[in-house]
Structures are given as structure tokens and as C-alpha cells.
Amino acid sequence: MTSYSHARFRRTRGLVVALALTVAALATGTPGAQADEPREPSDITVELPADTYSRMLVDEARQRVYVTTGGVSATVNAILVYDFAGNLLRTVTTGSTYAAGAMTLSADGSILYVAVADYVLVFNPDTFAYVGGGWVKSDFRAGLCSGDLGITGGRLWVTRKSSQEYPKDCSTEVQALWSGAPTGGTFTYSGSLVSAKFATSPGFPGKIVQAYATYGTPKLVVGVYDATTAYTKQLALRTYTAATDPATLPKDIAVSPDGSVMAVAAGTAGTKTLSTTGLSDAAPGYGSLPAGTTSTAVAFSPDGSLIARGGAVEGKAADLLVERVEPEQGDTPRVYAFTDGSAGGDQVADRGLAFSSDGSRLFAMTTNAAKDSYWLHIISNPDARYNSAFDGPPTVEPGSPFVGQAVRISGRLRLNGPAPDEATRVTAVRHDADGDHAVPAVTVAQDGAFNLEDTPSTTGKTTYTLSFAGDAAHDPAPDATVDVEVAKAPTELTLEEPEGTTTTGLVLHGTLSTAGTPLPEGTLVAVQRWTKTGVTDLRPALVGPDGGFTVTDAPPALGSTLYTVSYAGDALHDASANWVTAPATG
Template identity: 40%
Template sequence: MTGAALAVALGSTGLVAVGTPAAYAVTPSDEVAKLPIASFGAMVVDDAHERVYVTDGRRSSGESAVLVYNFQGQRVGSLPTDQPVSGMALSADGATLHVSQSHRMLTFDTATQTRSGASFVPYDVTCGRDVAVAGGKTWFTETPYNDPYCDRPDNIASLYGVSGTSHVNTGWQSQGRLKLAAGPGAPDRLVVGQAAAGADANPFLTTYDASGETLVRGPQRRFADAEGKGALDLKDIAQSADGKRIAVADGAYGTRLLDASDLSDAAAAYQPLPDGAKSTAVAFSGDGTYVARGAAASGSTPDLLIQPADPANGTTPLEFAFEGELDGLRVAPRGLGWSKDGTRLFAVTSNGNGGLWLHVIKPPAAQHDSRFTGALGTTPAKPVVGEPLGIRGRLELDGPAPAEPVKVTAVRKDADGTQEVAAAKVAADGTFTVLDVPDRLGEATYTLRFLGDVTHRPAEDVTVTVDVAKAPTAVELTAPAEATRTGGVEITGKLTGQGRALPSGIGLKVTRTDRFGTTGELTSASVAADGAFRVRDLPSKRGKTVYEVSYAGDALHSGSSARATVKITG
């Protein structure tokens, strides 16, 4: 996929995202087709015949068509219509495609790709419809055709059913447009959401039992709190493969995962979308393996996440950032659909200026295990504050070798809290070295993590604890072998230290011990910025004299000292 970026993101359960993931090349199995339309209506995936149907969302009149693509992203035909089409839905057996027009609901035989029937329905010229099949019946929405401002919250939207060549008014209405969803995991459940609310600005989500002759409403929920915050900004709805969960793409919140039985928040939630990404679409794969979450984001911020449908699964999501002229810039609202077996995700992207693309993305068929092996080692064996510390280890990856080097991430926990450590690339033989510069004395625990990649599951974390010591210092002296009492003694030297720079204004302690064992302290020696210092003395006694220069150390450096012996004559 030209111009898109695939990134490995943090996804292990219980872990905190501590940095921006590194970007990797996109798998070449992704295919893309430029759609010959300037607006997007709906997309339906037909597994039985390996077809993808796409409608134009334009609001006008005249001949139109449903675009037909195969599972390789190639256009293979069209289903002609005499008026623009909007919403679509596939029958439970996949034999019939239901397509809405401004005044009719058309049906097409998916095997022969020919029109098989039509039902007359209330006019909806400009706003388009949502269509869903639940309880073996077709349901659709209608917004007043004579109002060109389709998203006005004071519009009265109605819910209808198809009956033979006509329609049935269910009696259910709401202010603002409605969105519908149904799925094979709960074939009798119809999910209805309010895309825009009236004066209360608190849209609802509800479900209906469509198994009988009339709809029976189930649980409903509004999301704003007592202060009016957190209201639903509905973009898309999806039901899980087993029917137990409902996912909602909320433009203000992100991806909401709900318990289908009462619409309460699911026990485990998906991690938030990346900063700056606004939710636009959500879809579950038919085999229950994956969930895809689409978004609108700018630049390299991901617009699409593909991850396990179970939010408790720690497998790292795949992240796609659409930012190229040949790919689109964001996932279109309701622009995601899966093949039933979860081997292909179909995504419609938009550039916001009338450009639309159909992507065929193939998640990995299987993911393999990974693990850290052997004990972690450190270099140096005794780390010091302010000096580089290397943590060495080995990572084993089952299955195929990664196309790009994977990375091991790490965090350091010490008395100051938890700090991210730069990630390290893993060599072809599995070895790696994480580098850090500890900045505090005492115990530090490093936790190393492999968060998975396209084909590998995350590894179980490993830890190593080290005791960070003060950085060593050294005093070097240059002294004459002999000197006279009258000429005096001059000793030069240098103070050096590892780790952080030594503080300025250091004064070194200087002592002199004569041949009689008498020790006296001399004037301290001042250390220059480059560590150099000088000691001058006029000794009073002849014979062997020992000069000692010492540094007491500081909060981050240990002390050190050096001696020089000078023979005093004359």
C-alpha cells in the first residue's frame, strides 16, 4: 500500500503505553483500488460469491449503480439502478442484496447479479437510508425528503419494514437521523442508534427484537452524564460474531464496547485510539477473531487498528496510517467490512476532497509465540549513576522470521517512579542490548517487554534489578622527585570523574606528612573547569615528605585521593 505506514503499538493487557511505536513497512498483501465516485454511501461484503458492493452517497437524481468488486480489489461489474442508491444489506443466506433508492427498495440476486424485485417505500430523495436485515425481514430508515439539511437534529426520522412490494411503518420515530446494524451473531436483533439528537443533545442507542411480526424494543441507553458531558457522537455500529457485544464508533469518545444484553459497558474495554484520531468505523470479523477500528487522523497518526476482538487479549494491534495521495487520508464513516473467515478486511478511505479508495487488507492467518530465554546480563556488572548501562538478553520467535527487525522495549522503576527506556532492535540471532543511563542512586528494576509484531504474540515480561552506585572519581598527581626548602614544591594534578559532570568550585584537601610523621593540612587546591589543579608548598623540614590530595565526593560521585613522595633537600 503506497504511502501508508504500519506500526507496532503497545497492546499488552495491564501495560501502560510509554512512547510512540516505531513504524514498519506495510505488508505487500494489501491491495487498493481507486473508487470512481466522489461520495460514499455503504459497503456490503458477500462471502458466498466473494464480492464487495459499494454505493455512491450522492444526493441527486438520475441513473446510478452499485459498484461490484472481487476480493482482490478488482472491479468486476455493477448493478444498474435508475436512481442514486444509498443503504444496502445482505440477506442472512447471502442470496439477496437489498438496495435502497429514493422511492424504492430494490433486490438483486447475488448469484446472477440481476434485479429480482422492488418495493415502494416513502420518498427520501436527498438524505439516503440505512438498511439492515434482522429477524428475516428488511428494515430501513427515512428522513424527510423535502429537507436538504439532512443532519438537522430537529428532523423526524422514521423506521420502516419491507412487506412484499410495499412497506410497513413500525411507528418508531426520533429526532435526527438513525443508523441501523444487524449481524449473524444475533440474527433477530436490530440495533438502532440516533446519529443526532434534538434539543437535549443526548442521542440514544437501543435494540429491538425483530423475531415477531412487530418490533419489540429492548434496552436503551443515553451516554451523557448529569452535566451533559459524554453524549454519543454516533458514526458506526457493529455486533460481535457471537452476538454478546455491541461496538459503537463514537466520534467524541472512541470505540465503546457494550454488553448486548443491557447496553452497559463491557467488563473490558479496548485501549483508546491514538491521540488525535476520531472514531469513524468499527467492524468484527465473522469468525470472531478480529475487530477493526477506523478513524480520521492527520499525518502519521494511525487511522486503522486491527486487533483481537477480545479486549483482554494482549496481542499487539496492527496500526495503519493512511497519508498518501494514492491511499486516502482517513477511514470513511462506516467504511469497514470483513470477509466471514477474517482473512480479509475491506476498508474505504477518503481524502476529504471527493477521493475514495477501497483497500483489501489481509491480517496474518496465525500468530506465533515469543519468549525471552536465559538470564539477563548487565554491562558493566556494577552500574554507576550517570554512566551507560547495557542490559543484554535473547528473544526467541516461533514461526517465520520478521520482515523487519523487532524491538524490545523497557521501563526503569526506581525511587523517582517509572521511566521509559529507549527500545532496542533484536538481532537476527535473537540477541539484544537495551541501553540506559541511570540517574539515581540505589535499587533500579528494569522490566523488558516484547509487545509482539504482525506475526508474533507478545512475550512474557522479564525483569532484572541492579544496585546503582556512585560514579567513581580519580586524582592524578605529577610531582618532582626532589625539591629544596627554599625553592619549594609544586605539584600539578587533575581530578576526573565518570557519570555526570563534576560540580564547579571544588576544593581538594591537601595534607603534608614529613619524615617525622607530622601531618599538617595545607591550603585547599582549587579545581579548574577542566579538572586541573596546582599545589604549592614551602616545606620546613628536610627528608622524605608525603603529599596527599583528596576529593571527598558529592551526591553522585565517590571520593578519591592520590599521594606523591618528594625528597626535600637544602
């Protein structure tokens, strides 16, 4: 485990354990380092050798990630090929890769389709040699704004900017939808929509889901379409065009592997998760992104287990949330906060999320506010949390307390990975003969140290159980326990010199005190008079709230008299006694 400091998650390739992902520098968690533990998240971060980013595609069979860098202001128009360890294996550039954008693989993985400015190129992904003539569509006429690419219903579907004017902002451009045979031939135009985004899924065959914006003030529209013929047929439509709906442009769209749920990264309107049957809100849903977040990306893991939602938000709030697709089977989202725009990014890029086939890796593309630098994060075990543990058994001081004595329970909490943004708290329960009692929780210091305070209320074996409930980045720690034997509280009985030592009457004042639990109301002390003629039991004296008591007596005139005063103790207090001599009377 690592030191509980706030060195925030900084990673370039390599093994760094880090992940609440304050990703410019993901933290190094809590005290002391230890070996990697299974099912902990880890991150590899590499900066792209380009100042633009377009799309990302995971090729599980080859353990590759393809990244295209085409864009309006791109200085590098390429296909970057990374392995799952973040190594750049190849940079593919040809005379035709200008404005390289959307990608997809054929069903058998033997062909990589890449949409570029004028073509849909076809490559052999093993060699990056052209397949056949090298393209299946060639008349986009410098469509610089990359759209989407997918295969369903036996057809290859592709969108591209429809206007030939040089775009200023691709997010607001009209996208035209085309379809044709994956092997090439005639492609059919099927309509144009503002900022159109579409997605397909093997579990939703012959269908595409699409999100776009209305003309004028952009309002979100989502639809499901039949895609088994050259022209799409609308099957369901949902609009967010009421006066109360925010103006927004869709950023990304995805369909679950079984085709039952679609998710739309709807910019300032957040993430919409809808049933593909009727487009009603998916239940139970996934909760909102942090306040102020612009939703930029969404992805389902191909095994159907996870959903990732990405966004852009200022400060330390989460930019990335990962959780189970079926929330009732999971828990709260695993969150990541990207905070360094100069090293690691401070937001998730548009269309910047993709999973490996089994969900064990999440590929996240981050950028900065200027969108002139990009970082690929390869996050292993993205839904897992870091381990936490108490550093050995806690200690109790004093080690042998008595009832009513304040004790301090000290220890150290170790957190792997990042230091949390919010205060980490340790709770405790005291178990004794009277049952369980909550101990006031405390905040853990930066070095992981903590000190709980408590006052035992009964004698005998007492067990303190310490707990850390976990947080957004850390699993709960195994409880730590410590046993102590609590003794009775000591008492002290003091007596003053007697007053009025005459045969007509004597007054004796005393005090019974304790450092532990206060003496109960009605406490009595026993009093005996000792003389030459024997021992006489006098009336017990009542101890007042301040511990004081008074004894009155008329001793016989037979020399000096000894008075003993004793407290027998109770279930919580030890016994004590004292004596005093009254001078002889005459």
C-alpha cells in the first residue's frame, strides 16, 4: 500500500497503482507500499503524438487499440495502433488517411473499415495493407467532420458531414447517413440530421439507434430505426423539445450488447439511458452525473456487465463513472476525477470511451479545456476499488483502564491508490457486558493515523471493533479489534479532624471521591466506633452529590475513641476506608 498523501495520480506507462483518477496525477494513497493486489484498478497513461483525436476502436482478438487523429485542425492524420500495455506499435499514414475518423471491424475481424475525408478505407488489420481496391465508398468529397461507422442488417452504415464548406465546429454540422454493401458498390443516401450520432449492437440486429439535434435552437431527439434496407425506417422516436428541456447537442451514443438499453451522452443534458423498446427511461437508471458536468462519452462493456459514462466538469468532481449495467446487482459507481489538463487530462474527450470484451479494461481518452492535447488511459479492473486495511491491531491507552476513565484507541489506516478528496473517517463500536456502544467517529490524518476516544462504562472484557466503510475509490477495510480488561474505578475516602469532642456530641466530616464513573445517588458509608469496651456500629452516612458526608456521635467518656469509615464498593467502584481518632473526653 502507498502513503496516504495527496500526490495525485500521475502516470505515464508503467505500473503505477492509481485511480480515483485525479488523472493528471492519480494519487498515491495511504502509508507504506506493498505489492499489487488482485482486482485493484491500475492505469497506464500515454499522451498521443497528435494534437487532435477522432475515434477509438478496441480489437480484442489482436489486443490492439486503434486511435484516429483526423480533425478540422489536425496536423497528424493517422491511425495510431497501441497494444493493451500502452505501447505505440504503429502509426499508419497514407495519402488517403486525411481526416481519419470512425472505424469498425467486420464480423470476423478480418477487415478494418476506416472513414476518412473522401473514402471508407478497408485494411487488413494484421498488415494494414489495403483490401481489394482499398475502399468501399469514395465520394464524400472532403468531409472533414467524421461521423460514425457500423455494420448491421447486412449493410455498412456511415455518416459524414454533408456540406462541402470548411467547418468551424464539427459538433454543430449536419451529418448525412449512407449505407451500402460491406464489400462496396452503390451507397444509398438516407437523410441528414444535425450533429447526428448512431450506434449498432450485435444484440440488436438490423437496427440502429440515433441521436441528433433539432435545427435552430438545438434540442435532443433520439430514435430507433430499422436498418435492413437501404433506407432507414423509424421504429420509435423520443424528443426533448419542451421549453423546460435544455438546448444541447449529443456527444456520443451506445447500445448495450443485448440491445435492450441505449445510452446517450447528451452534453449539458447529462446522460440519457433509455429502453430501446419504446424509448422509455431505463429503470432503475444510473443516477446523475456530478452537478455542472457536460456528458461527453458513454460505453457498454461487450460482455454486458459494465457501463461507463464520461464527462467534463471543473474541479475535483468525477469525470468518469463506471458501474454495473444492472445497478440492483451492483453498488455505487466507481468514480474517477481527472484534474490536470497539462499532464493526464482534466476531462473525458467526446466519444472517448471503449471497453475490452470482458470489461477488464476500460480505454478512456482524456483532453484539456483547449482540446489540443490527448491522453489514452488504459484502466484495468475499472469497476474495482483499491484495497484498504488497518496497519496491525489498534492500541488502547491506558492499557488497563477503569470504568469511567477516558481511553484513546490509536491506529493507522492504509489505503492503496489515491488519497480521497473527502475526509476519511474511521468508526468504532465498544462491546462489553452491557451490549454494543457506538464510539464517536474520527477523521484520519494525512499519514493515515487516527485517535478515537471513549469512556468504558462497565467492568470486564471490553472489545473495540474499528471499521472503515470504504469510499468511491476504496473497498471497506477488514475490521480491526482490540481487547482490554476494564477494572473497577478506584475510590478514595478522606476524613477531617473531628469537631466538638465532648461527651455531649462529636461531628465528623469526610469525602468519598472517585476518578471514574460518578458514584450513584444514595451511596452510603459504614461507620464504627472503637473504644476500650468494644466496637459499635453507628448509623451509615449518606454521601452527597459532591461526595461529602457527615457523622455525628456522642462517645462515652472513657478515653480516646477510634472511628472507622468504610465504603464497600459496588459493581463499578472499588472499596475504600479510613479512620480517625477522637481525643479522650473528660
